[in-house]
Amino acid sequence: MKYNHGRLLLSAFGVCFVLLSLPSFASIPPAEPPSEDSGYFLSCKQKGQLIWQGRMQDSSGSWYDIWIVPGYVDPARQCRINTLKAGGDFAEYGHRQKYKDLGDASSDAFDWAYDDCLMDFALKGSKKAWSESWKEAGKRTQKRVFGWWLAYPWAVLESTLSTVVRIPVGAAGTVLGSAWGGAVVPVYYGVNSTVKGTLRFGVRAVALPASAVVWNTAASPLMALVGQKPAPSRVDGFWVTQLSGEELQSALQAQEPVSREELEALARWGIVLLTASEPFDVKRKELREQANQQRTELNQRFSELEKNLSQAEQQALRAAASSSELQATISLLRESGFDSRKTARAARELRSYLEKELALSAPEASRILQLLKSAPPPSAGSFDASQQ
Numbered sequence: 001m002k003y004n005h006g007r008l009l010l011s012a013f014g015v016c017f018v019l020l021s022l023p024s025f026a027s028i029p030p031a032e033p034p035s036e037d038s039g040y041f042l043s044c045k046q047k048g049q050l051i052w053q054g055r056m057q058d059s060s061g062s063w064y065d066i067w068i069v070p071g072y073v074d075p076a077r078q079c080r081i082n083t084l085k086a087g088g089d090f091a092e093y094g095h096r097q098k099y100k101d102l103g104d105a106s107s108d109a110f111d112w113a114y115d116d117c118l119m120d121f122a123l124k125g126s127k128k129a130w131s132e133s134w135k136e137a138g139k140r141t142q143k144r145v146f147g148w149w150l151a152y153p154w155a156v157l158e159s160t161l162s163t164v165v166r167i168p169v170g171a172a173g174t175v176l177g178s179a180w181g182g183a184v185v186p187v188y189y190g191v192n193s194t195v196k197g198t199l200r201f202g203v204r205a206v207a208l209p210a211s212a213v214v215w216n217t218a219a220s221p222l223m224a225l226v227g228q229k230p231a232p233s234r235v236d237g238f239w240v241t242q243l244s245g246e247e248l249q250s251a252l253q254a255q256e257p258v259s260r261e262e263l264e265a266l267a268r269w270g271i272v273l274l275t276a277s278e279p280f281d282v283k284r285k286e287l288r289e290q291a292n293q294q295r296t297e298l299n300q301r302f303s304e305l306e307k308n309l310s311q312a313e314q315q316a317l318r319a320a321a322s323s324s325e326l327q328a329t330i331s332l333l334r335e336s337g338f339d340s341r342k343t344a345r346a347a348r349e350l351r352s353y354l355e356k357e358l359a360l361s362a363p364e365a366s367r368i369l370q371l372l373k374s375a376p377p378p379s380a381g382s383f384d385a386s387q388q
Helices: 005-025 043-053 074-096 095-143 148-226 245-255 261-323 326-334 340-345 347-357 363-374
Strands: 055-057 063-064 240-243
Touching: 005 340, 043 055, 043 148, 043 340, 074 095, 074 148, 261 326, 340 347, 340 363, 347 363
Parallel strands: none
Antiparallel strands: 055 063, 063 240
């Protein structure tokens, strides 16, 4: 929506200059008289809409949002909305969730301070460092590695240094975590709602809407008097934006806060849906578990069948390679040094020969190259089924 506190304040200086200049060319006719709405000056209805709402409607029913004219409706709405939200901020002190969040945050801080820093890092970490260093020293001594007679003195030095670092750092973390969980977190949760509510009420519910009202009172009458009727051809998407009736209504509704009663109604309806759908969720879970089990069994069965098929294929390939008719061909390739590397280097030329000269299809040529990769000529008698 157009109501934007920051943009409104930043535009005030520029608009002052524009307003001083408007009377000098108010009588200039539009360069391209729009067909959407006849005439130049705003109608009485449009003047009222501009002053009161900061937006206006043309004869075809389209709404136009004027960025530099906030109107009175939107500031009043923002005052009411943010006043209610500020009340909700202060009301957080009466809700259990605030104190639950406080307890969770403090508990996390204490867990980090004592479990992570003190126990795991400082105490258990030091013990583990001594144990591992001593174990490594024993291995070095047993293997009689070079300088093995220094293994245990080195383990003592290494473990001592680790302890010297871990104990102070772990203790510092414990103190910091304790202070954070015992003081910082309670103070934060004690004042955050007050600060948030005070800022929301003082700035967004009072100061900015009041500034918008003052500016609108000074600017909108003159703009309504000398302003030009809106039309789609005079929309720039910044100072003037066009909104359909549905977009305007949707934007206005989106700004309305959700009341406590509405939240309770949504929660009751959600619980009804949860209760009604729970039996189906249980059945859906059982169905998915059954499907996963069947899928696992099917994959196992498929793996067994594929393994048997690969073994049968391997036997067929061995039989084909042992044919007496192929021995001369295999001997020629062996004598020419067609090992796996040379066969791979000839792959591109071989593919072209298979497809162009022998008129084989692309899948057939790819399969031949795959088989040659797994069983090049010098090893034609052995095939790796895992590469098929």
